[in-house]
Amino acid sequence: MKIIINSSSMVPIYEQIVDQVKAQIVSGDLKENDILPSVRGLAKDLKISALTVKKAYDNLEQDGFTVTVHGKGTYVAAANPERVREEQMRSVEAELDRTVQKARRCGLADAEIRKIFEIIMED
Secondary structure, three states: OOOOOOOOOOOOHHHHHHHHHHHHHHHOOOOOOOEOOOHHHHHHHHOOOHHHHHHHHHHHHHOOOEEEEOOOEEEEOOOOHHHHHHHHHHHHHHHHHHHHHHHHHOOOOHHHHHHHHHHHHHO
16 A cells, blocks of 8 residues: 655645545555555554554544454455445546636636536547
8 A cells, every 4th residue: 555645735644644545445456355554554654643544544444445353453345336436526526626726717717617628528
């Protein structure tokens, strides 16, 4: 499992971990029953607090992406197609929102943005 922490980002480190693990699960890089690194192991690798990793793992479990077995570790949960689809939709929506905001900052009108989108969708 590859996690890259951007210490200059405004996004909290635990959220960066959560987002990257979710992305790896949704993309299929992490599959059902794959074991995640231990809290201490990942904290050591990333040079961050174990409490930060624990918070990320707790959030992943709360969201249904992982299951923790006491004394054994944290595993990728059984794939729920609806949850995976929802996560994919959320990701696409966020990316489109960033793109629309960028287009507006560049001075494009909403009609121009829609036209660009229509042209892209034709391809």
